[in-house]
Amino acid sequence: MAVEGFDFQIERIVSIIRDTGARVIGLQFPEGFKRRSPVIAAQLEAATDVDVIISGNPCFGACDLDVALLDKVDVLFHFGHAPLDDNALQDKVYFIEVRSGVDVSDVVRKALPELSGHRICLLTTVQHVHKLEDACRILEACGKECVIGHGDSKIAYPGQVLGCNFSAGRREECDEYLYIGSGEFHPMGVALATGKNVLIADPFVNEVRRADYSRVLRQRSAVIAKSLDAQVFGIVVSSKPGQERMQLARQLKEMALRHDRNAHILIMDLVTPDQLLQFKVDAFVNTACPRLAIDEVGRFSAPMLTPQEFEIVLGERDWESLVFDEITGD
Ligand code: SF4
Incomplete structure (x- = not known):
């Protein structure tokens, strides 16, 4: 079941609640999804008879589990991030990754003329990792070689980057990078870490631009x-x-x-x-x-x-x- 274009995996959460016999659950959302939390809590309360407690603390990443709330609930659902190796073993925590339904193929096609290299490494955030294989096929159909790099143990999926970890890009030999997503921070980090060109394909606004870190370097x-x-x-x-x-x-x-x-x-x-x-x-x-x-x-x-x-x-x-x-x- 999707809420405003994002899949919050309501059916999966309901079945986890039933399977674990949880009576009290916690919900933790990153800042961008917090406003949707009352709707999701209401859906879960309607489908089960659990008590729901929503974390009001700031949350910026999987690094940021609400450990105080964890003590008060049977199960904590942490939305929007993939687990890190440090917290993957927390058996009371379920990571609900919230994949975006937005189509990336148009913006990848739009990026193609801007890619001068042959071997292209694809990168993205967890929101779009399920679209990387499709993006690869588009590049390969146009004669490019496509790689999706494996990051280190902090990285849950091939091709995934975090704001604090660009290893999926650093570990792969390529001519240049194509980053699928919005925002500048991750592609700037990859460009600085590798010294190579990073092209940003933003599927939300269907825009292609180069990662430019010159302003940040001046700062x-x-x-x-x-x-x-x-x-x-x-x-x-x-x-x-x-x-x-x-x-x-x-x-x-x-x-x-x-x-x-x-x-x-x-x-x-x-x-x-x-x-x-x-x-x-x-x-x-x-x-x-x-x-x-x-x-x-x-x-x-x-x-x-x-x-x-x-x-x-x-x-x-x-x-x-x-x-x-x-x-x-x-
Ligand atoms: S960039 Fe890394 S440390 Fe910062 S919020 Fe994201 S996961 Fe946490």
Whole structure:
């Protein structure tokens, strides 16, 4: 059963509720789907006699399971994301991936004249992974070679990219990439990680454009420049199970000390500019969700560096080898 063009797998959820005998269930939605949650809760309550509790906490990825709600329910349904290797073993959690019904074939055909390379690697988010084989057939029918890369253990499906993991692109030899989806962040990350062209085919608006990270690089250059004289760093760690990188934070702190700078590790659940406002440091280094430093640029009370940018500030890395931060698996 589809709700507004997306398949929320209501029948599957009902059968899981029946099979597990769950009496109380939790529903957790990413921000873009939250407004649909009352309709879905009502459908589930009408089809079964469960109590439904909807998580109101922000949710940006599978890294972000509502562990407090998990304690209060028999089963938690987490919508919109594929599992990560860290949380796939949570036996009370079911990931409802919510595939998009939008057709991608028109926009893939539209992209074809823009692809100059022969061997094309296809990438997308979990919303469209079920359409990659169709897209491959279209490319192959026009004489291209098509590959769908396998990512590391954080990646549930071939060809899938996350905002913090571009391994499905990095691991595959190809001439260029075709990213199917909306938004700029994932294709920009792939372009920076590989140094190759990434063409974006956006099926929602039927538009083809090149991933262009020049504006982001200018912003990152400014953040690095502002941090060069920083003496005291706040190294930010998220306690969310899928984001927590305490070991990396400790390594970064040691690196700061080796360079005669001070660094303090700050741990919190959700990392926001407001959450960091009261910490008087010269610069922050983010080890939580890698998107934060890029998406929220300019909104923090001090420059917010990625770990790779911090290395540049300390002279441990060249500007030319700057890449987006990633949370990688095995
Ligand atoms: S860490 Fe950030 S980019 Fe990675 S899955 Fe979580 S929300 Fe998405």
